[in-house]
Amino acid sequence: MLSIKDLTVNVGDKQILKGINLEIKAGEIHAIMGPNGSGKSTLSHVLSGKAGYDVTGGSVMYQGKNLLDMMPEIRAREGVFLAFQYPVEIPGVSNIYLLKAALNAIRKYHGLSEVDAMDFLTLVKHKVKLLEMDEKFLYRAVNEGFSGGEKKRNEILQMAILEPKLCILDETDSGLDIDALKVVAEGVNSLRSNDRAFVMITHYQRLLDYIKPDFVHVLAHGQIVKSGGAELALELEEKGYSWVENQVVA
């Protein structure tokens, strides 16, 4: 589904990603872990098409297409979804308005008719329930005045409704208490399927107790320095990031 080869990225004059290689197949869950400043968020931003990052080398192919050539909204319509580490507050735009605009943009892109208003409401209300959210949230402005946990839940709600193919979760667990984390994890687990892949970017191993990854990669100094199965996360938890960081230097 996603094939990243020798990806190098600069921000200004500074090289942040120094040759990333990653293969992700449909149905897989990959966790990317690493210390602060290792380039985790840069990777998620580059994949979603945020401005301000200069790709200096390498390639990113998504379902056989060059992802880096696409505008952010085209990536989204093709099925790439980024759950933001810091979801943006948008006063004056209600959640339900955004959801409908987003869903219809995706449908139109794929040659489908606009969603029927009743069907849309039924779908949205079902997903709201799944994430244990209050229906009133739908009519409030996007993320405005939401607590940290509510914002993260809202990201997963959008994901559940838009049904992307490649879900990138950028530090979705940070700032969540354990109850909110469980709800978010359940939401993610309910979306697991053979044709959908997840990339979970996280600093902490805790999230992986609730969403079990197939692969764990450790990112340090802009490179993937170690890859393994779910057990790698536990090893990291035990030994700390300095363990892998030292391996790089050595």
Added chain:
Amino acid sequence: MSAVATSRYVAEYGALAPTLPGQSLPWLQQLRRDALTKFSANGFPSPREEEWRYTNVSAIEKRLFTPALKQSSGQVDADWLKAQQLDDAWSVVLVNGHFSTEYSQLDSLPDGVTVISMADALVETQDFATLLETHLGHAVNNAEHNLVAFNTAWFSDGVFVHVPAKQVLTKPIQLLHIVTEADAMATTRNVIMVDELAEAQVIETFVGLDNAYLTAAVTEVFVGQNAHLTLTKMQIESEKAYHFGGTYAKQSKDARFTHHNFAFGGLLARCDIHTDLDQASECELNGLYLGVKRQHIDNHTRINHLKPHAISREMYKGVLDDRAKGVFQGRVIVAEDAQKTDSQMNNRNLLLSDDAEADTKPQLEIYADDVKCGHGVTVGQLDEKSIFYLQSRSVDEETARNMLTFAFANEMVDKIKIKSLHDKVLEQVLARFPQEGVEKDWL
């Protein structure tokens, strides 16, 4: 101001003066004479005056707008009129500056509530004339600026609204100012009095057919002790029109005054909103101006904290596109005696084109030492983070910008509590920034 243009207006006045209301009232005759003297001496305001430095009115000198006579105030298309009127409101219609009994709808006004034509109120035998002697020209005087003097000299009619003590109006009153004739001048003077413990909602709508014309309106407002008036101005004049409208309020102790100012129309529009705050009174001034093409929209506010413990909140937002120009000048003056004043003033501008311009000038003048006053001003573009967020949810950039621009404006529309008015204003904002495929209830 050229002396030639001034003298043309003054010569016109000579012919008109005997037909103006209030002939039998010496105090009003004196007030009008004083106004004419001031106007004759200096003409329309000049950009040399500090309060007019961003707004040049010389365009109205180049043509002579003439007052429409009452009998010439012809028929108004019924469907068009209905589209301007609010459902479920008492409605006063002024056509070309004259109160229209035919189109006004004031059935079942509660006893003691007065809503009548200013010309009728200024008849010597009426009790109202006595009341007006101590109110008309008392919330603002001719020295304020020469468009106030112009209005005082020329006003042909207007509305007098009086809500007696403890009366709580269940429906809003709409004062609908319509101009149907090209090159007409609609000069109205309105006085709104809401006495002690009363509550009222009044809407002033200014609208006209697709002509060049001049509106010069002055509304004086008196909010009694512990009374509450919500006054909404909806300025949707023709895009060729010149609009000068001032609202001047005096708030008694504990009085509340909420003003919403929607400035969408006019080629050149200038609006002044002033209020004087007595002890522990509160005012909320909200504004939204939307400029396109070559529109010039100027809003001036002045909040006078005269006594202690008063609260003022002000938020003006502007969206300017094409070559439009928006001006905001907001003054908050805190008198020496006005300790414990709590004041916050904000002005936010969104520029949608490189040629659009926003001139903003907040001014705080504080003479007391124990006060909480703040102000904030922004002039800028849409937030790139927000645009990217929407894009990451599949919305293309153009749609995202449109959604965010609408949202920026809609925040002010949302402050309107009257449903029918809210929907009318929303309609106007949606006409500027259409939102496709969304239920109105979701906005």
